[in-house]
Amino acid sequence: MTERLTPAGVARAAALLREGALVAFPTETVYGLGADARNGTAVAGIFAAKGRPHFNPLISHFPDAATAFAEVAPDARAEALAARFWPGALTLVLPRRSESRIDLLTGAGLDTLAVRVPAHPLAQALLRAAGTPVAAPSANRSGGVSPTTADHVLDGLSGRIAAVIDGGPCAVGLESTVLDLSTPTPVLLRPGGVTAEAIEAMIGPLARSGAGQPGTLRSPGMLLSHYAPGLPLRLEAREVAADEALLAFGPSLPGAGATWNLSEAGDPAEAAARLFAGLRWLDAEGARQGLRGIAAMPVPMAGLGEAINDRLRRAAAPR
Structure with missing residues (x-):
């Protein structure tokens, strides 16, 4: 049975995350299906609950830029964009720090991580109470429509997750923009809540996913050979x-x-x-x-x- 928590239940939701359970929560974009990003078994539970066909990289959520940048290595572009758009609907793909404790499954075994600081007050409260990065794709069955209310979450995932925090309808209703900054040319992997024009006004022209740029390799499922070991x-x-x-x-x-x-x-x-x-x-x-x-x-x-x-x-x- 999936618990339906009110905003007063954030502490309960945070405890569930620390225990390795799955908790759906509202962001300004859509509802996310959260797990402790440092717990590989919990992250595997996300893929099982969603029926996700591939181990695509998941976005890790943080309460602020400082905690996000403790896991990835930002450059000047990332720092400028974070100062302007975080908290907000922008996800940055950056090189993973060697000392990062985020589980390899969260990043699909790549040498990069996708990080975001959501603006929703309940998401902020949950992240601070949990005290750990939270991996979270949209809280729906794979291939379904992204959820923007708690009822949408329960329609697809009731009984598959521990709890959902009911924060009402999401304000944006569209997933975050995903920008790859792991290469010299920034690549827009997914348009979303922050416009490409607003980003380009700060850091210059963007390449688009599929344009043959190296950054497109960071996009979920686009490369036949993602992380391949050196040995056959x-x-x-x-x-x-x-x-x-x-x-x-x-x-x-x-x-x-x-x-x-x-x-x-x-x-x-x-x-x-x-x-x-x-x-x-x-x-x-x-x-x-x-x-x-x-x-x-x-x-x-x-x-x-x-x-x-x-x-x-x-x-x-x-x-």
Whole structure:
């Protein structure tokens, strides 16, 4: 049963987030489906609740620019835009700091993170009370219409999430603008609540997503090979050689040079939470041991298995 919380229930919602539960909350754009961005298992729950087909990068929400920029490395453009448009409907994609504690699943294993400071007073109160970055896509089933009221959230997600804070209708009703500043040319990945003209008036011309700019690679699902390990990845492995590392699921195969088990119990949610960390660890450990590749055991397609397999196919794609 999903709790419907009044604005007075922010402390309850914050406690649920810290416990690893999912909480929907209002922003000035649309309602977001929040999880502790540092908790991989909680973030995996977002994908499960939404029925999201891919592990797309999620936006991490913060109460102010200082906490956001503690996780990413801003340049002068980012600092100027944050001073002008935060809190507000602008998301910035920036290089991830090496010391960031945001889980790799939140950023889809990329070396960038998408960050935003929402303006809605309830979102602000929740973020300050939670004391952790909150990953939050729109609070609807994947492919559905973005929700702008608590009733919209409950129509699609009742019973799938712990709670929703009812803050009334969203003022903007359109998702945030997403701007990639991880490359010299800024790229508009998604138009939204802050206009391109307003951004260009501050930092100059923008490239558009799909225009062949490097920044388009940061947009969800647009690149066949997103984060690919340096070692070749072999899918559907039912045996493993001594000169291969193993990405296991369920009972492990014997004989691997190095092994990372996504979930010995065969739990797709646990596997999703451990996927990106596992690929990175096997890549580094395999290179250290002089292995020739990584063998990935089959993962069933049910539930989050579809998203896991999509991500593995992208990691194994020619490059």
